[in-house]
Amino acid sequence: MTMTFDPEQVEPAGAAEERSKLQQHFGRVDIFFFLVCTLVGIDGLGTLATVGGEGFSWLLICLLLFAVPSSMLLAELGAAYPAEGGPYVWVRMAFGHLAGAVNNFFYWVTNPVWMGGTLVGTALGGLVVFYNGGEDFSTPFTYVFAGVFIWAGTLFAILSFRVGKWVATIGALARFLLLGVFSVLVVAYGAENGFDGPSLAEYGPSFSGFVALVPLVLFSLVGFELPSAAGEEMTDAAKDVPAGIRKSVVATGLLYGIPLLGILLVLPTDQASGLSGFPEAIRQSLTVFGGEVTTAPDGTVTATLSGFGTGVGYLLGALVALVAFTSGLTWIMGSDRTLAVSCYDGAGPRYLGAFSARFGTPLRVNVLSGVLASVVFVAATEITDGDLGKFFGVVLALAISTTLISYLGIFPAAWKLRRADPDRPRPYRAPALGLLTVVSSAWIAFATVQLLFPGLGDEWFGEDYRLDGWAQDEKWLYLLTELVPLAVFVGIATAFWTAGRRHVARSRPVEPAERSTT
Template sequence: MASAAGTTGETAGALERSKLQRHFGRLDIFFFLVCTLVGIDGLGTLATVGGQGFTWTLICVALFAVPSAMLLAELGAALPDEGGPYVWVRAAFGHLAGAVNNFFYWVTNPVWMGGTLVGTALGGLITFYNGGEEYSRAASYVFAAVFIWAGVLFAVLSFRVGKWIATIGAIARFVLLGLFSVVVVLYGAEHGFHGPSLGEYAPTFSGLVALVPLILFSLVGFELPSAAGEEMEDAERDVPAGIAKSVVATALLYGLPVLGILLVLPTDQATGLTGFPDAVKQALTVFGGTVETSADGTVVATLSGAGLWAGYVMGALVAVVAFTSGLTWIMGSDRTLAVSCYDGAGPRALGTFSARFGTPVRVNVLSGVMSSVVFVAVTEITSGSIAKFFGVALGLAISTTLISYLGIFPAAWKLRRSRPELRRPYRAPALGLLTVVSTGWILFCTVQLLFPGLGDDWFGEDYRPDGWEHAERWTYLLTEFVPLVLFVAIAVAFWAVGRREARAAVAAPRHEEVEPVR
């Protein structure tokens, strides 16, 4: 027998789903996934420990991206409901688990948008437009406000518009990373390649701890289009096909640029904030400019002529890629939060879709507010240092993201047993093994994000983020741990409010009958 709260959720869900608009085809899903999965905010960090950044990327693609993609392809084809990731976890483990897991899934993206992505875009502009000098705090605030709220505006628009922004973002990735790969070859032909020795490509434990959480963060998101499952034209066929193609594209668009950074930029000069833009700038000197080595060994590239104009274009592309990364995640995760709220796992006021746009406008605005708060908070904590800001924001975004997959990945295995009657157009092979492997990676990385280097040298030089000192490890832990505790508390509160509102709606007397729409 269905619970009263569940019945109310189904009624509310039917009302909100009637506002959805189908605009999402197979090619749209592919471009959306490329835009979702391929970011540049972590490329510089992957090069900070030498050649093993490239090695660990290949390992994670084979042993994490492929297994997890198979799990998510089965879920997306079998349960193509709006709010996919929330629906899967709730169906497998119940409303409370679904509510908490989904809040982490959602909150990651305002944190990422207002943190790392703003920092990445600023890093590109600093490198190509401001001579490598950081902008003032006031200028950073103005830029962040435009960056965040332009994203909110596009998220409010329907998928009819939003999918084209994602397509532009995907094309920008192909252009930026493709051109960089070509320019690296030209630069190497002219100046020679100066990458790490062959032995430096060997994977190590320090590389595992320092890089794998970031790599996994870069390789999750195959499920995101399923957040708009009922806005797809044919989810059962298009989701598995789109995921399969995006795995290949993601491997190429990550592997080649990381290798390019290693071949162009000295390892000890690569940074998380500007490592990729610095490598691009140095390579672009083949079109005009100079590369000099200062007394302290720092390589400084100066662009001129055609190289300068090429730098302006590449800097703009860096900002576009960062912006569209956040936009696609906001578009998807905001839908999952809205679905959970009309399903009784959050405040009903947030579980509404616009009849005009078919989008969760209230949650979109909430994401903008949260992103703005994150930017202000982290900026003040780090005293306006963009480099330190980048490290804190990236660590928090990674931890909240990976935690949400502790519920999503096991859902496929659980539902295979509890819901055997479901039609599964795609069935993942060796489901139990895929679940253990995918979830195991997430568990290990979650611990290491909170305690970098635990088991070897907690917060040692090889493990701590850029800009931090060993004496600041407790401060770093608090910046990561306190928000996680706060997010759990908010998620449980959301769930409690949603259940109370659902019960109240059932208990309320009905004085009027609503005339059916004719």
């Protein structure tokens, strides 16, 4: 299955052999649960709550004006071009192998970095709150936990979708259970103690909130295309992709909006944080089952659990860790496939473009992701203080944000392919495709600008926008610290593309009959 309309297209040597190893285990229900697991994370909920009601307002705005339009673009692409490695294939078809290689490297590298740099911390944050009295675990325990977290994820990514899809399903059900129980707890807590949320006026969106919050919200609302990374492992992509995306948009809105509102109503704004805000809100609401809430003279609120509240806290703390684990797993499962496909398609080293004959998964890329996630975790743990730490923090934040940059190639591909390949059957056609492309791409372009120039448009590199440890007069140094890694990523991706050209020379032309298949 070679997805192209280019008469000069050739099929790299060995590509058909790799595709023959794929196994079809991905149905409509699996796609929905996979998307819920992909889209709904908890690592950013506390951060959104730190700005009060405005965070909730910007979430709703971005759901309506970004998630909905972009999901329509991706539904059309996923249904019309159900190729393995979909996000890479779409960009390659629209803009060529080099653009596909660079864009896809950005798409892939985020995920092992995210797993080792943020998701481990999110899981540990939930365990610290409920299992260790709010005190950090010892360094040996932290390393052991991170090793199990990362390499268990790598193992499940290696196993076929017949196994991996069930882990994603469990992760999705864990989200429904965790966030559903939390919603009930919030109501019970409010009925007993009264609600202490922001005033109605504090929900009003502001320009400064737009500048500060939108990149974070967008990062939480991308991923509708990820199941299409396994397009040839689906049983009926033409019907199942649009249906799965449509349902997941609604589920994502509810599963983000309800717990965020709960955090705002239960936890004082100055007590929320990226890693512990949501677990702390859970612990405070759990006092309805046993425990007490005390307020220190400085306004710090502390919840202490007892009795049945402690037992339920253990369960919910484990669910927090499970949600973080499955967030990373689904992204690794999808993005590793796109990298492997690019490598057997002539946009990367052929060695990495190998699928396991036994499992039908990109084993070599899976292991590479596990190694990179481990390196990132060690670096993030050891480099914490001083100037070196502040530089590392910038690079880590950049690497985690590169997924957003990749959508500057993915979204326009829908418009380009409809124009360049008009005869392709499109089971789902996005309405007003040009407008949807412009709107979706504009949000991503804005987020990219804010990544390089935080606060631009309000107060470039002002106190509310720059990372800890940086001074206002260091904005040009910060920009250089952002541009250098970006240049390195582009250089690596270009080197991948150069390596991929070598085995394209041993390729055969694709027959017209093959080009017309789906």
